[in-house]
Amino acid sequence: MDRESKLVERIAREFRYGAAEKHARGGSALRLGIGDDAAVISSSGKNDWVLSCDAFLEGVHFLAKTHPPDSVGYKSLVRATSDLAAMGATPRYFLLTLAIPETCTGDWLHQFLRGMARAARSMKMILAGGDTTEGDTVSISVTVLGEVARRRAVPRSGARAGDIIYVSGRLGRAQLGLELLLHGNGNIPRKGSPAKSVRHTEDVPLTILQPHLCPQIRLALGAWLAKHRLASAMIDLSDGLSTDLTRLCQASGVGAEIHAAAIPVLALPAGLSKYKGRFKLDPLQMALNGGEDYELLFTVPRRKVKTLRAAPGFSQLTPIGEVTGAKKVVLVGPNGAKKPLKPQGWDPFRR
Amino acid sequence: MDRESKLVERIAREFRYGAAEKHARGGSALRLGIGDDAAVISSSGKNDWVLSCDAFLEGVHFLAKTHPPDSVGYKSLVRATSDLAAMGATPRYFLLTLAIPETCTGDWLHQFLRGMARAARSMKMILAGGDTTEGDTVSISVTVLGEVARRRAVPRSGARAGDIIYVSGRLGRAQLGLELLLHGNGNIPRKGSPAKSVRHTEDVPLTILQPHLCPQIRLALGAWLAKHRLASAMIDLSDGLSTDLTRLCQASGVGAEIHAAAIPVLALPAGLSKYKGRFKLDPLQMALNGGEDYELLFTVPRRKVKTLRAAPGFSQLTPIGEVTGAKKVVLVGPNGAKKPLKPQGWDPFRR
Numbered sequence: 001m002d003r004e005s006k007l008v009e010r011i012a013r014e015f016r017y018g019a020a021e022k023h024a025r026g027g028s029a030l031r032l033g034i035g036d037d038a039a040v041i042s043s044s045g046k047n048d049w050v051l052s053c054d055a056f057l058e059g060v061h062f063l064a065k066t067h068p069p070d071s072v073g074y075k076s077l078v079r080a081t082s083d084l085a086a087m088g089a090t091p092r093y094f095l096l097t098l099a100i101p102e103t104c105t106g107d108w109l110h111q112f113l114r115g116m117a118r119a120a121r122s123m124k125m126i127l128a129g130g131d132t133t134e135g136d137t138v139s140i141s142v143t144v145l146g147e148v149a150r151r152r153a154v155p156r157s158g159a160r161a162g163d164i165i166y167v168s169g170r171l172g173r174a175q176l177g178l179e180l181l182l183h184g185n186g187n188i189p190r191k192g193s194p195a196k197s198v199r200h201t202e203d204v205p206l207t208i209l210q211p212h213l214c215p216q217i218r219l220a221l222g223a224w225l226a227k228h229r230l231a232s233a234m235i236d237l238s239d240g241l242s243t244d245l246t247r248l249c250q251a252s253g254v255g256a257e258i259h260a261a262a263i264p265v266l267a268l269p270a271g272l273s274k275y276k277g278r279f280k281l282d283p284l285q286m287a288l289n290g291g292e293d294y295e296l297l298f299t300v301p302r303r304k305v306k307t308l309r310a311a312p313g314f315s316q317l318t319p320i321g322e323v324t325g326a327k328k329v330v331l332v333g334p335n336g337a338k339k340p341l342k343p344q345g346w347d348p349f350r351r
Numbered sequence: 352m353d354r355e356s357k358l359v360e361r362i363a364r365e366f367r368y369g370a371a372e373k374h375a376r377g378g379s380a381l382r383l384g385i386g387d388d389a390a391v392i393s394s395s396g397k398n399d400w401v402l403s404c405d406a407f408l409e410g411v412h413f414l415a416k417t418h419p420p421d422s423v424g425y426k427s428l429v430r431a432t433s434d435l436a437a438m439g440a441t442p443r444y445f446l447l448t449l450a451i452p453e454t455c456t457g458d459w460l461h462q463f464l465r466g467m468a469r470a471a472r473s474m475k476m477i478l479a480g481g482d483t484t485e486g487d488t489v490s491i492s493v494t495v496l497g498e499v500a501r502r503r504a505v506p507r508s509g510a511r512a513g514d515i516i517y518v519s520g521r522l523g524r525a526q527l528g529l530e531l532l533l534h535g536n537g538n539i540p541r542k543g544s545p546a547k548s549v550r551h552t553e554d555v556p557l558t559i560l561q562p563h564l565c566p567q568i569r570l571a572l573g574a575w576l577a578k579h580r581l582a583s584a585m586i587d588l589s590d591g592l593s594t595d596l597t598r599l600c601q602a603s604g605v606g607a608e609i610h611a612a613a614i615p616v617l618a619l620p621a622g623l624s625k626y627k628g629r630f631k632l633d634p635l636q637m638a639l640n641g642g643e644d645y646e647l648l649f650t651v652p653r654r655k656v657k658t659l660r661a662a663p664g665f666s667q668l669t670p671i672g673e674v675t676g677a678k679k680v681v682l683v684g685p686n687g688a689k690k691p692l693k694p695q696g697w698d699p700f701r702r
Contacts (some may be wrong), residue, residue: 007483014464015478030479039479044396053418053446053494055482095404097492113365120366127366128390131406141448141492143404193517
C-alpha cells in the first residue's frame with residue numbers, strides 16, 4: 001500500500017467512534033465515505049450529493065516560477081472535479097480556500113482567478129463560497145460538490161473477478177508535458193492563457209504541454225457509465241496507473257492482470273530528439289507511473305461490454321486487462337512473462 | 352472595508368459569468384453564495400444544505416511550537432463549524448484537507464487527530480472524506496456540511512433599522528488566552544488534551560487559555576434562532592466585533608450604534624497582575640478587536656425580543672445596541688460621545 005493510502009486509513013480509523021453513519025433526524029445518510037474518490041451523501045431528494053476536496057500546493061503540486069498562474073487556477077479546479085467524474089457525478093458547485101502571500105494579490109491572483117473561472121465556465125460550476133487568508137506560500141484547497149442519480153454513484157469497490165479493465169485516452173501525456181516544462185526549453189507564454197495560445201499556434205512543445213497545464217477531464221464519460229450502470233468500479237488516474245489500479249483492486253478486494261502491449265501509451269511526437277538525454281522518455285513507464293492524466297480507469301462486467309460501444313468517446317477507450325480473484329496486480333509483458341506491478345506512481349510522502 | 356472582504360469581493364466578481372444560479376435539471380439551487388458565513392444549497396428534500404470551508408495554517412493561525420497539536424485539531428474543526436452555527440444549521444459531515452511535513456506524521460499527527468476526533472464527537476460530525484499530502488508546513492483546510500430546515504438559514508443580510516443587536520457570551524476571552532500563551536508563562540500541558548486538563552485543575556492560567564485553545568461554539572443557540580425565525584441577521588465573531596459587525600451591516604445595507612458600556616467585556620481574572628507590562632490588558636479593546644471568540648452576533652426585530660427569553664443560554668445574551676439606517680457603525684462611549692467604530696479586528700492581509 002502506498003504511504004498516502006496508509007495515512008488515509010490511519011485517519012479513517014481515528015474517526016470511527018461509533019457514530020452511526022445515518023443521521024436519522026436529518027433524513028440524510030452517508031452512503032460512501034473515506035477512501036473513495038469522493039463522499040456520497042443521500043438526502044430525501046431524487047439525487048445523491050457527491051463531495052470531494054483536493055489540495056494544490058506551491059512547491060508540492062506546482063512550482064511558482066515554472067507554472068503560469070492561469071494554469072494553477074485552471075488545474076486546481078479541474079483536478080478536484082475529476083474525482084466527481086470518477087463517481088459518475090455531474091459537478092455543480094465549488095468552494096475555494098486560498099492562502100497567498102501578499103506579493104501574489106496583484107497580477108498573479110488576477111491570472112489565477114481567470115484560469116479558475118475558465119475551468120468553472122467550461123464545467124458549468126458555480127463558486128459557492130470559500131476562505132481567503134495570507135500565507136507564506138500559495139496553498140489552495142478546492143471542495144467540489146456534484147449530483148448523481150440516487151444510488152448510481154460508481155465506487156472503487158465494485159470490481160469483480162472476470163470484469164474487463166478499461167482506460168480512457170492515452171496515458172503519460174501529462175508526465176511528458178511536465179518533463180518538457182522542467183527540462184525542455186520552457187517555451188510557454190507567461191501572459192495570457194496557455195490553452196488559448198495552444199489553439200493558435202503550431203508550436204509542438206505547446207501542444208505537448210497542454211495535458212500537463214490544462215488537463216481535460218472525462219465528465220461526460222463518467223456520467224454516462226454511472227447512468228447506464230456500465231462500470232462496476234471506477235477511479236480517476238491522478239497518481240499513475242500502477243498506483244490507482246492498485247487502489248481500485250484493494251478497495252474491491254480483487255486483483256488484476258493487465259497487458260503491457262495493450263496499454264495506450266503515448267506516441268512520442270516528432271521533434272523531441274533535441275531533448276534526448278535531458279530526461280528519460282519511456283512511454284510505458286510514463287503510462288504506468290506518470291501522474292495527473294485524469295483519465296478514467298474502470299471495470300465492466302463481461303456481459304455489459306457490448307453496450308459500452310454507445311459511450312461518449314468510445315473510440316478512445318482501451319481494454320487493458322481483466323480483474324482476477326488473486327488479490328495481486330500483475331503486468332503481462334510483450335513476451336507473455338508476468339511480473340507484479342508495484343504502485344510506483346506519484347506519492348507525496350515518498351522520498 | 353477590510354482587506355479580506357475586498358479580496359472576497361474581487362473573487363466573487365471574477366466568477367459572475369452569467370451562469371444562472373439555478374441548476375434546473377439537477378433540481379438544486381444556490382440560495383446564498385459568496386460573502387456570507389456559508390453557502391446554502393437547496394435540493395428537492397425538506398432541508399437545505401449549508402456548506403463552508405476554513406483554512407487553518409501554521410505560522411498564520413497557529414504556531415507549531417506554541418500550540419499543542421490536540422488544540423490545532425480541535426480548533427480547526429470547531430472554527431469551521433462555527434460558520435454553520437452562524438447560519439442556524441446543524442452540522443453533519445466534514446472533509447479534511449491536510450498537508451503536513453514528514454516530521455509531523457508521527458506523534459504530532461496522532462495528537463492532532465485525537466483533538467479533531469474529540470471535536471467531531473462532541474458535535475456529532477462524521478468525517479466523510481478528504482485529501483492528504485506532504486507540505487513544508489502544516490496547512491489544514493476543513494469543509495463542513497450541515498442541514499437547516501428549508502429557507503430557515505439566517506443570512507448576514509437581513510438586519511433592518513430598529514432591530515436590536517445581541518451578542519452571546521463574553522468577548523475578548525480568546526484574545527486574553529492568546530496573549531497569555533504568547534507572553535505569559537506558557538504553562539500548558541504538552542501531552543494530552545488541554546481541555547481535559549482544564550477540567551481537573553485549579554490552575555488559573557489553564558482555565559484562561561481554554562477559550563483560545565478549545566473554543567466552545569454556539570450551535571444550540573444558532574439552531575434555535577433559525578428554527579424560531581428570531582434572528583433577522585447573524586454572523587459568528589471570528590475576527591472581532593468591530594470587523595464582524597461591520598461585515599453584517601455592509602451585507603444588510605444598514606448601520607449600527609452600539610454602547611461601550613453594554614458590551615460584555617471579560618472580567619480580568621485575579622492573579623494576572625504578574626503579567627502586567629508584558630502585554631496590554633484593555634478589556635474593551637479585546638472585546639472590540641480580539642478575534643476567535645466564536646460567539647454569535649445577531650439582530651432581532653423589536654417585536655420578537657420577548658420571545659428570545661426561551662433561547663438556550665438566554666442568560667448569556669446581551670443587547671449591545673441597535674441597527675440604524677445610517678450605513679455607519681458607531682460606538683457610543685460611557686459619556687455618551689459617539690465615534691465611528693472602525694473594523695480593527697483580525698485581518699490576515701493587514702501589516
